[in-house]
Amino acid sequence: MAKNETFWTADGSHLPDVQPHTKAKHRLVEEYIQNWIVTLCGNNIGKRKKVLIVDGFCGGGMYRDPENGEMWAGSPIRIIQAVEKGLERVKIEKSKPDYDLQAKYIFIDSKKEHLDSLRVHMMGLGLGDYTNNPEKCELLWGKFDQQLESILLEVKKLRASSFFLLDPFGYTDVSMQNMRDIIELGKSEILYTFMIDFVRRFLKTNNRKLKLSFQSVLEADGYYELKDTYKDTPAQQEYLKDQTLNLFRKRTKADFVYGFSLLHNQSLVKYYLIHLASSVVAQRVMKSAMWAQNNLDFLCRHHDSVYGMGHKSVYYFESQNLPRCFDVKETNNQACIEKLDEHLMPLIYSGDGIQFSDLELKTIQTNPATIKHYVEFVNQQRDAKEVEVIRDGKITTSKQVKSTDIILRAKYKQTKLFT
Ligand SMILES: C[S@@+](CC[C@H](N)C(=O)[O-])C[C@H]1O[C@@H](n2cnc3c(N)ncnc32)[C@H](O)[C@@H]1O
Structure with missing residues (x-):
């Protein structure tokens, strides 16, 4: 031995x-x-x-x-x-x-x-x-x-x-x-x-x-x-x-x-x-x-x-x-959400948006974020008027993002591109 x-x-x-x-x-x-x-x-x-x-x-x-x-x-x-x-x-x-x-x-x-x-x-x-x-x-x-x-x-x-x-x-x-x-x-x-x-x-x-x-x-x-x-x-x-x-x-x-x-x-x-x-x-x-x-x-x-x-x-x-x-969680939390920006925004900005569950599926192996961080990220981007969340064909303001919600680039951001 x-x-x-x-x-x-x-x-x-x-x-x-x-x-x-x-x-x-x-x-x-x-x-x-x-x-x-x-x-x-x-x-x-x-x-x-x-x-x-x-x-x-x-x-x-x-x-x-x-x-x-x-x-x-x-x-x-x-x-x-x-x-x-x-x-x-x-x-x-x-x-x-x-x-x-x-x-x-x-x-x-x-x-x-x-x-x-x-x-x-x-x-x-x-x-x-x-x-x-x-x-x-x-x-x-x-x-x-x-x-x-x-x-x-x-x-x-x-x-x-x-x-x-x-x-x-x-x-x-x-x-x-x-x-x-x-x-x-x-x-x-x-x-x-x-x-x-x-x-x-x-x-x-x-x-x-x-x-x-x-x-x-x-x-x-x-x-x-x-x-x-x-x-x-x-x-x-x-x-x-x-x-x-x-x-x-x-x-x-x-x-x-x-x-x-x-x-x-x-x-x-x-x-x-x-x-x-x-x-x-x-x-x-x-x-x-x-x-x-x-x-x-x-x-x-x-x-x-x-x-x-x-x-x-x-x-x-x-x-x-x-x-x-020593609480590393708090320092990591916001940094983790900010980091999601790199992986999630290109997916949200491409095409007609993306279903929330697909956002997670496509990126879960690339970052340490949990599902709560994903939800928090979407809410922060929505507050910053960067994205909209669509549920059953209409914009929703619910903070409880659902897996079937579509996340897409905010309309005024899209039009801004062409003006
Ligand atoms: C790291 S210890 C396991 C500790 C245990 N998982 C724990 O956390 O309490 C590894 C164990 O694997 C056993 N072992 C070594 N080679 C093995 C093999 N090929 N198949 C099954 N067990 C083996 C060793 O005898 C040892 O008890």
């Missing part, structure tokens, strides 16, 4: 220290899963839904938080708890008290002692109902890629919506083919930890072994072709990020691909959490979760193209003598 590798013992007594970026990842996953359940179950007229959630590299279930010495739950436990909280919200907030959610969990790990440790901690938290019921939850010992085929069959049989958390240590355990197979299911999505370190190392050393994985696992031939020596400059990091997202779009054929950066130190991305989804709604929910966890002042520092949304570890705030709760 590598010296610093995270590991668990079968009796659950060893708790690895949780890193700040892992905590950020956990918070993002639980925020997302909870809202995903609320959206899936709350916004339809039906009263039942089947979901299958796979944590393909689940680990031993519990960490120790070095900040306070307390226990910190790992991803599989957080996933179950987030689904339960989401369902509670559906019952109360969406007034569906008898909603029937059939959620099944599959947790996989290649180390038996990690699964044993997970079982111990689940039992300790009162989740024995899950560990003792294979209809609800399976703990599978083996390599993720070798388990995938039977899981795909199960998703198809159940006709369930599925979510795959793929959080390996390295970069060779999940292939592009694996991801294509998952996305092909249809109502499926993936949150994948992509170690950009691997690409950086490959670019720096051109190592033969790395090259083989680069070609066969990542199918990355023709990508990351830098002219200059790789030195982690902001421009080069921006290039790596763009290439990575484009590579995933092309190879997995997912309709919606967006990334969240987890930074190692002040300026170096350690890995990306890449969200691959077949529905715009899923991506919308994920972007809102990313906003909730983002602590980068990415826009005011013009770093949005390098990092996008992401998380800088606590050391950054300490080294800057900033309070940890």
